[in-house]
Amino acid sequence: xxxxxxxxxxxxxxxxxxxxxxxxxxxxxxxxxxxxxxxxxxxxxxxxxxxxxxxxxxxxxxxxxxxxxxxxxxxxxxxxxxxxxxxxxxxxxxxxxxxxxxxxxxxxxxxxxxxxxxxxxxxxxxxxxxxxxxxxxxxxxxxxxxxxxxxxxxxxxxxxxxxxxxxxxxxxxxxxxxxxxxxxxxxxxxxxxxxx
Numbered sequence: 001x002x003x004x005x006x007x008x009x010x011x012x013x014x015x016x017x018x019x020x021x022x023x024x025x026x027x028x029x030x031x032x033x034x035x036x037x038x039x040x041x042x043x044x045x046x047x048x049x050x051x052x053x054x055x056x057x058x059x060x061x062x063x064x065x066x067x068x069x070x071x072x073x074x075x076x077x078x079x080x081x082x083x084x085x086x087x088x089x090x091x092x093x094x095x096x097x098x099x100x101x102x103x104x105x106x107x108x109x110x111x112x113x114x115x116x117x118x119x120x121x122x123x124x125x126x127x128x129x130x131x132x133x134x135x136x137x138x139x140x141x142x143x144x145x146x147x148x149x150x151x152x153x154x155x156x157x158x159x160x161x162x163x164x165x166x167x168x169x170x171x172x173x174x175x176x177x178x179x180x181x182x183x184x185x186x187x188x189x190x191x192x193x194x195x196x
Contacts, residue, residue, distance in 0.1 A: 033187045037141040042162040046135055050074045051162075052122045053137040054115070054146060055081040059094035060164050065137045066097035068162065069105050074135050076105050080121045081112040115146055115189075119153035126157055133158040139166040141183045145190040 051074035053065030062079055069077040079091065092102055112121040126134060138146045140163040147159055166182075 029191070030184065030187050033144070033190065034141070034183050037143070037163075037166075037183065037186075040140050040143060040161070040163040043160065046073065046160045046162065048074045048133040048135040048158075048160055049131040050076045050078065050126070050129065051135040051137060052078045052080055052118075052125075052150075054118050054142070055079060056142065057139055057166065059091075060166075061137050061139065062091060062095035063097065064162065064164050066095055066101060066106065068135060068137065070098060070101050076107065076129070078107045078109055078122060078125050080109040080118045080125075082108050082110050084110045115142075115149050118146070119150045122150055123154040123157075126154060131157065133160065135160045135162050137162045137164060139164050141166055141186045145186065145193050148190070148193050 051065050051068050053061045055061065065077045065079060068074060082091070086108075088102060088106070088108060091108065092099060107125065109121045109125065112118040122134070125131075134157060136143070136146060136150060136159045143161050143163045147161060150159055166179075
């Protein structure tokens with residue numbers, strides 16, 4: 001009796017076991033990412049030279065950025081990634097806030113369409129204005145990748161995270177398809193970014 005057929009049968013089992021192991025690692029990595037995002041909290045004492053809010057989702061990120069600049073936590077706010085057709089009045093209607101704060105202390109960036117674009121737009125703005133320390137406002141699940149990409153674009157500028165709560169209850173993440181899809185896609189993008 002030849003040993004070759006038995007060896008062939010063993011290889012697929014090893015391949016299946018390896019695939020299951022890798023999928024298990026990826027699942028654990030995703031769940032840890034989702035847990036970190038859901039439990040991330042801003043430092044209540046954080047301040048910076050300026051603030052940058054990345055657009056996306058509802059107007060919560062923009063509203064948080066305006067609130068931070070209103071509280072004096074940063075001297076100016078850049079809202080990065082605003083669609084070219086959107087005006088300051090549209091943003092005030094969406095996010096609220098004191099129109100005087102908007103007039104004096106908010107810059108609207110229309111150039112960015114992606115997180116990489118946000119990084120380029122923010123870096124150009126920060127260097128032009130001499131900012132050395134920025135508060136970064138984005139959603140909790142977007143924060144990890146945003147920090148990586150923006151830090152890569154401006155390594156000599158400190159970034160202080162200000163996550164906006166999006167993942168309300170991580171225990172419901174697996175039963176809420178829309179949230180699961182959003183967090184999963186962001187995890188995949190973050191993981192690819194860490195490997196580049």
